[in-house]
Amino acid sequence: MSNPLRAAIVGSTGYGGVELIRLLQHHPQVEITSVISSSSAGTPITEGFPHLHSIMTDNLDAVDIPLIQSKADVVFLATPSGVSVKLAPQFLDAGLKVIDLSGDYRLKSGEAxxxxxxxxxxxxxxxxxxxxGLAEIYGTQVKGQPFISNPGCYPTATLLALWPAVERGWIDPASIIIDAKSGVSGAGRGQSLTVHYSEINENFRAYKVNKHQHIPEIEQVLSDAAGKPVNVTFTTHLVPMTRGIMTTIYGVQSEARTDQDWVRAYEEYYAGKKFVRIRPAGQWPATKEVTGSNYCDIGFAADARTGRITIISVIDNVVKGAAGQAIQNLNLMMGWDEALGLHMAPVYP
Amino acid sequence: MSNPLRAAIVGSTGYGGVELIRLLQHHPQVEITSVISSSSAGTPITEGFPHLHSIMTDNLDAVDIPLIQSKADVVFLATPSGVSVKLAPQFLDAGLKVIDLSGDYRLKSGEAxxxxxxxxxxxxxxxxxxxxGLAEIYGTQVKGQPFISNPGCYPTATLLALWPAVERGWIDPASIIIDAKSGVSGAGRGQSLTVHYSEINENFRAYKVNKHQHIPEIEQVLSDAAGKPVNVTFTTHLVPMTRGIMTTIYGVQSEARTDQDWVRAYEEYYAGKKFVRIRPAGQWPATKEVTGSNYCDIGFAADARTGRITIISVIDNVVKGAAGQAIQNLNLMMGWDEALGLHMAPVYP
Amino acid sequence: MSNPLRAAIVGSTGYGGVELIRLLQHHPQVEITSVISSSSAGTPITEGFPHLHSIMTDNLDAVDIPLIQSKADVVFLATPSGVSVKLAPQFLDAGLKVIDLSGDYRLKSGEAxxxxxxxxxxxxxxxxxxxxGLAEIYGTQVKGQPFISNPGCYPTATLLALWPAVERGWIDPASIIIDAKSGVSGAGRGQSLTVHYSEINENFRAYKVNKHQHIPEIEQVLSDAAGKPVNVTFTTHLVPMTRGIMTTIYGVQSEARTDQDWVRAYEEYYAGKKFVRIRPAGQWPATKEVTGSNYCDIGFAADARTGRITIISVIDNVVKGAAGQAIQNLNLMMGWDEALGLHMAPVYP
Amino acid sequence: MSNPLRAAIVGSTGYGGVELIRLLQHHPQVEITSVISSSSAGTPITEGFPHLHSIMTDNLDAVDIPLIQSKADVVFLATPSGVSVKLAPQFLDAGLKVIDLSGDYRLKSGEAxxxxxxxxxxxxxxxxxxxxGLAEIYGTQVKGQPFISNPGCYPTATLLALWPAVERGWIDPASIIIDAKSGVSGAGRGQSLTVHYSEINENFRAYKVNKHQHIPEIEQVLSDAAGKPVNVTFTTHLVPMTRGIMTTIYGVQSEARTDQDWVRAYEEYYAGKKFVRIRPAGQWPATKEVTGSNYCDIGFAADARTGRITIISVIDNVVKGAAGQAIQNLNLMMGWDEALGLHMAPVYP
Incomplete structure (x- = not known):
């Protein structure tokens, strides 16, 4: 590639960072010029990630703004909440483009x-x-911007599944209940009893019930879709698997509709959006069907008995829920095809 | 034990049957005198289940009513739906007590x-x-009866979690949504792509959305609790694990209550019921915390923002959801302590 | 039970300790009177282990020798290596019986x-x-003794599989290669990247190759069996599962023998030993076939092409490899039936 | 691409076939023009593999030689043993290039x-x-040939790990013991109790001990390396995971060497071979470190105590052990860079 865009990745020792490395290997217009870690600077990235042997053998850089300014055009912040708050302004002020994968810039209300x-x-x-940067919804706003806040994993799966229904008034926003399930990689590479293999394996648990920090993010966007404030019930569960998120979403239909009505409406809404795949009536997606890819698959079950609609969506939380959507946002930002470098088929089985 | 009750198990080559064998080893008043399989009669049970080596080495009997009549006092039918329909009457007519683990006698309406x-x-x-035989609810009706229909796995987890709330009018029955998740053993030992390891592992899927045969069973009992017809939304998911069911249940509260209100009410309702454990406010049970045991654990999250209550219950589907509850029903039937032979602590981790 | 033996468990917040609690619930002659943890003293054990809700609700005691002396007759030390070195003498000097589950007293050579x-x-x-206390081999030496060193998990599986062959001279001790595989619970409940779910799941790895601390323990016992020093090649692997150890053992046969010869010889050797189960020729045990139980299952494959014998053994590392064998040793120590309280069938599936 | 090579895949409803589809999406010189299945001809491939929705939506073709002759230049046979025996000659006689992934053409001796x-x-x-087509060893023989027999998954992992050692005489060929472990996808998508989730999950088992059909394939190649007949002991185990093979290989060193000696020799031997990665001394690869990629990673542990060397190799059985190596062989056959279309980084975690 001639004059590739030079990218730096802060937080390269976490799962979001290392997935950016995997995906950007395939990108025809981007070159990774700096992998950065405050905790492991100076050591080769292969020390913590031996699977990168012979692929990416650079030493990790420190968070050194002038250094990164000299090496990169765009910075991905794959850092925990509370860190991006401080870093993003420094990179922006240094004239770099910034795509932040943390939650620090998603809520417009600082109070929330x-x-x-x-x-x-x-x-x-x-x-x-x-x-x-919820790409399929706000993608047009991303173009040419220097600073993108990448959506959370749960919100991405939830909002792509709900936006058309709420925007068109097909469900009562007050009735929305989201039962979400995630693989363990969503919790990151940090150590805690919560991610201990013997505690997770052959186990299924709920956590942060009614308290998950993705709730206000979901509500902020749904309120935008509905044109009025929306509150939701949102439950998160940990599934004994590494990758994947499913949301099972319940709502009261504004009028009786069939599965086929729902499929058609969503196909129409997402026409031309390569990464949203609507399943035929009577089929629902499973998480493995998007593993390793940037797809969000959506299926429907309308219930005449109760008047409710059940919407099921799946993503790979590390790809569409983090690194993949971040690259999609980079593409949009740069005015490239949004799918550039993201044409990976799911890894199955 | 002097004069133990003699038990026969039809369907001993399935997971329900083999779990009855495991559990009845600990029962002080019961002796297994016949293990029965129509498909493998004449072969040792250890051929299909080598883990029983030195524990239960009997050959499998055929479904031979006179033979079983001569050997047993009670028959457990761990057979698929459609088989018990025919077998139960024959055993009853032969004077045997029958506990049926299939769905064939759960719905009072033949049409349903x-x-x-x-x-x-x-x-x-x-x-x-x-x-x-939903033991904690209808246990008093079981005593002295010759014929018990053992509840389904999903209904057991769902109904123990919902009954007090519905019966007391703490939630609006019309608002009930049950998001259920099950380990794979619930699908039995039969072979299909649905239980293929490579299809299930690192995967999470929904199935039979709005169509699961446990829906009418749940509605039948909730209607009994509510004193009026109740319809529910019920979704089932397959979790990549072998044992365990969780139900995450949503409903609109009749008035604002705290987690502590809910905990107290349920503790009161289930006082003296050894196998229902109410978790303290702010805690929710995980499936592994009941694995291998007959417990049903229940936790609560009341949400002031939405007015909803989230109830979470877990069971081991093979024990409380099948073989364990069947033995509990035997105990009740015989007038014994309902916990006889069922004092196993969960296997953790 | 009248006058039960009073037991204290040090290290009750680890997997070995909590498994002792589970198993001792079934023991007709033992009562747990103190659960002890230096790190969590004063808090209820259910805080870390909610599955014990309603089963064992005691607060954790500190490591307070006089207190434990007043409450208990026997102490199980389910503590890490380096801790038992100091604790065991104190309990012994206080007149308590001690069963140590750590590696601190297994090697007779302090230098090793x-x-x-x-x-x-x-x-x-x-x-x-x-x-x-390798119960099936040295059980007669345990009776009446106040201080037992409980074997390691890998050595238990390895030595029960190898002892008869080495003692009878059926294999060349110099040719022994042990390829061992363990579930993750063997690493304990401590936190490290090594037990992080996302690192272990869908992964298989070798570790401590030629360097595992169980090597000298295995060699010490095999040297005893052979009557001369034995060195072995021993490799350990981590399997993405919680419980279970398999050892696949290779050796050169002293003369050509059939599977049937091996089966017969081992059946003879272990006659009357309830917890060793020899599989028929042509069958090899799988780890799940002993899960939750105190069995060690062994199978054989003699190879006429190469003159080698392959011996395969499995145990549940937390039971026969730790807590179960510790109770078996208590039984032997007290002169009781070695199987007292240990009659659990494997949990399958 | 101008004038891409047209490829047909027979056996597109199996895991090998569907992985060829995934990988060939990335290949700049190949276009899939026919996906073939004798059992499901006429139906869309997305019916059995919904993850291909929007990626590959073709209907499956029947095994119709003239049809395929008209549509394709090369045929991949991802068919079971016993099928390729008949199909390969028909495609060859029709003038097509054939790459056979089955075992039917690997053994030069029909009798074996x-x-x-x-x-x-x-x-x-x-x-x-x-x-x-063991690409790194026999790659030069592949160029320009019309008919390639793609190696088995176990042999690939075993032989890449052993060839240099045997060819240079660094180990005694008579001493070789291979302890192999595989994920479940190696067993294919067919249904049997052997691949039933509840039987595999949280379980580890050995199978076909001394009887696996890959033994003669391994011995054929090692005999070639040694210049004399070699017999090996080879054990296969099933790991509760979907993808990945590890072989742990033991042999007696011809003279004492260090880990570093081994690393250097292998690095030298495989210099320029992009898909073999030699790990630094003291490190051993884990299966997840190659998942989804075409790498074979190799590590060493020389043991001065016993004089033995332990060699550990890992591959993704579906990629380097099947579809990936098949594409590598296509590249070699066509005279292209062997890595064309195969530059995927491992999917981690």
């Missing part, structure tokens, strides 16, 4: 951020500058 | 059975004779 | 201990007092 | 085939025509 994240929010002007 | 199970229903008089 | 465990060894007199 | 595979062998002239 403080309530749900228990950290001090980012500065207002950066908060307002950040474009929320 | 036909709709949901796609088989011809059992004869009306046997249908009416069968006592639905 | 230092080399392999990288800790200072125990005092010589306690080292010599400790009886190595 | 009959003994180990229990089928009638292929015709001698086709047997002799087939080039055994």
């Amino acid at each position: 951020y403080k309530t749900w994240y228990k950290h001090d929010p980012a500065e207002e002007r950066y908060l307002q500058q950040a474009v929320y | 059975y036909k709709t949901w199970y796609k088989h011809d229903p059992a004869e009306e008089r046997y249908l009416q004779q069968a006592v639905y | 201990y230092k080399t392999w465990y990288k800790h200072d060894p125990a005092e010589e007199r306690y080292l010599q007092q400790a009886v190595y | 085939y009959k003994t180990w595979y229990k089928h009638d062998p292929a015709e001698e002239r086709y047997l002799q025509q087939a080039v055994y």
Whole structure:
């Protein structure tokens, strides 16, 4: 490639960072010029990730703004909440494009951020500058922008499944219940009893019931779709698997519709959006059917007995829920085809 | 033990049957005198289940009524739906006590059975004779009865979680949504792509959405609790694990209550019921916390923002959802302590 | 039970300790009177182990010798290596019986201990007092003794599989290669990247090749069997499962023998030993066939082409490889039936 | 691509076939023009593999030689043993290039085939025509050939790990013991109790001990390396995971060497071979470190105590052990860069 875009990845020792490395190997217009880790700077990235042997053998850089400024055009922040708050402004001020994968710039209300994240929010002007990159919904707003806030994994799966229904008024927003399930990689590479193999394997658990920090993010977008404030019930569960998110979403239909009605409406809504795949009536997607890929698959079950609609969506939380959507946002930002470098078929089985 | 009760197990080559064998090893008043399989009669049970080597080495008997009549006092039918329809009457007529683990005698309406199970229903008089053995709710009706219909796995987890709330009017029955998740053993030992390891592992899927045959069973009992017809939305998912069911249940509260209110009410309701364990406010049970045991654990999350209550219950589908509850029913039937032979602590981790 | 033996468990917040609690619930002669944890003293054990809700609700005691002396007759030390070195003598001096599940008293040579465990060894007199409780081999030496060193999980599976062959001279001790595989629970409940779910799931790895601290323990016992020093090649692997160990053992046969010869010889050797089950010729045990039980199952494959014998053994590492064998040793120590309280059938599936 | 090579895949409803589809999506010189299945001809491939929705939506073709002759230049046979025996000659006679992924053309001795595979062998002239495509060893023989027999999954992992050692005389060939472990996908998509989730999950088992049909394939190649007949002991185990093979190989060193000696020798031997990665001394590869990729990673542990060397190799059985190596062979056959279309980084975690 001639004059590739130079990318730096902060948080390269986490799962989001290392997935960016995997995916950007396939990108025809991007070259990774710096992998960065505050905790392991100076050591080769293969020390923590031996699977990168012979693929990416660079030493990890420190979070050194001038250094990164000299090496990169765009920075991916695959850092935990509370870190991006501080880093993003520094990179922006240094003239770099920034795509932030954390939750720090997703909520437009700093107050809400403080309530749900228990950290001090980012500065207002950066908060307002950040474009929320839910690509299939707000993609047109991303183009040409220097600062993108990449959506959370649960919100991505939830919102792609709900947006058309709420926007068109096909369900009562007050009736929305989201029962979400995630693989363990969503919890990151940090160590805790919560991710201990013997505690997770052959086990299924709920966590943070009614308290997950993705709730206000979901509500912010659904309120935008509905044109009025929306509150949802949202439950998260941990599935004994590494990758994958499913959301099973319940709502009361505004009028009786068939599965086929739902399929058609969504196919129409997402026409031309390569990464949203609507399943035929009577079929629902399973998480493995998107593993390793940037797809979000959606299926429907309308129930004449209860008047409710059940919408099921799946994503790979590390791809469409993090690194993949971040690259999709980079593509949109740069005015490239949104699918550039993201044409991976799911890995099955 | 002097004069133990002699038990026969039909369907001993399935998971329900083999779990009855495991559990009855610990029962002080029961001796297994016949293990029965129509497909493998004449071969040692250890051929299909080598883990029973030195524990239960009998050859499998055929389904031979006079033979079983001569050897047993009680018969457990761990047979698929459509088989018990025919077998139960024969054993009853031969003077044996029968505990049926299939769905054939759970629905009081033969018509509903036909709709949901796609088989011809059992004869009306046997249908009416069968006592639905949801032990903690209908246990007093079981005593002295010769014919018990053992509840389904999903209904057991669902109904123990919902009964007090519905019966007391704490939730609006019309608002009930049950998002259920099960380990793969619930699908039995039969072979299909649905239980193929490479298809299930690292995968999470929904199935039979709005169509599961346990829906009418759940509605039948909830209607009893509510004193009026109740329809529910019920979704089933397959979790990549062998044992365990979780139900995450949503409903609109009749008035605002706290987690603590819910905990207290349920503790009160289930006082003296050894196998229902109510978790303290702020805690929710995980499936592994009941694995191998007969417990049903229940936790609560009341949400002031939405007015909804989320109830989470877990069981081991093979124990409390099948073989364990069947033995509990035997105990109740015989007038014994309901926990006899069922004092196993969960296997953790 | 009248006058039950009072047992204390040090290390009750680990997997070995909590399995002792599970198993001792079934023991007709033992009552747990103290569960002890240096790190969590004063809190209820259900805080870390909610599955014990309603079963064992005691607060954890501190490691307080006089207190434990007043409450217990026997102490199980389910503590890490380096801790039992100090604790065991204190309990012994206080007149308590001690069963140590750690590696601290297994090696008769303090020097070897230092080399392999990288800790200072125990005092010589306690080292010599400790009886190595490989129950089926050294069981007769256990009776009446106050201090038992419980074998390691890998050595138990390895040595029960190898002892008869080595003792009878059926294989060349110099040719022994042990390829061992373990579930993750063997690594304990401590947190590290090594037990992180996302790193273990859908992964298989070797570790500590030629360096595992169980090597000298295995060699010490095999040297005893052979009557001369034996060195072995021993490799350990981590299997993505929670419980279970398999050892696949290779050796050169002293003369050509058939599977049937091997089966007969082992059946003879282990006649009357309830927890060793020899599989018929042509069958090999799988780990799940002993899960939750105290069995060690062994199978054979003699190869006429190469002159080698392959011996395959399986145990549940937490039961026969730790807590179960510890109770078996207690039974032997007390002169009781070695199987008392250990009659659990494997949990299958 | 201008004038892409047109490829047909027979056996597209199996895991090998569907992996060829996934990988060939990335290949710049190949277009899939026919996906073939004798059992499901006429139906869309997405029916059995919904993850291909929007990626590959063709209907499956029947095994119709003239049709395929008109549509394709090369045929991949991802068919079971016993099927390729008949199909390969027909495609070859029709002028197509053939890459056979089955075992039907791997053994040069028809007699050995009959003994180990229990089928009638292929015709001698086709047997002799087939080039055994172990790419890193026999790659130069593949160029320009019309008929390649793709190696088995176990042999690939075993032989890449052993060839340099045997060829250089660094180990005694008579001492070789191979302890192999595989994920379940190696057993294919067919249904049997052996691949039933509840039987595999949380289980580890050995199978076909001394009887696996890959034994003669391994011995044929090692005999070639040694220049004399070699017999090996080879054990296969099933790991509760979907993808991945590890072989742990033991041999007696011809003279004492260090890990570093081994690493250097192998690095030298495999210099320029992109898909073999030698790990630094003291590190051993885990299966997940190659998942989804075409790499074979190899590590060493020389043991001064016993004089033995332990070699550990891992591959993704579906990629390097099947579809990936088949594409590598296509590249070599066509005179292209062997890595064309195969630059996928491993999917981690």
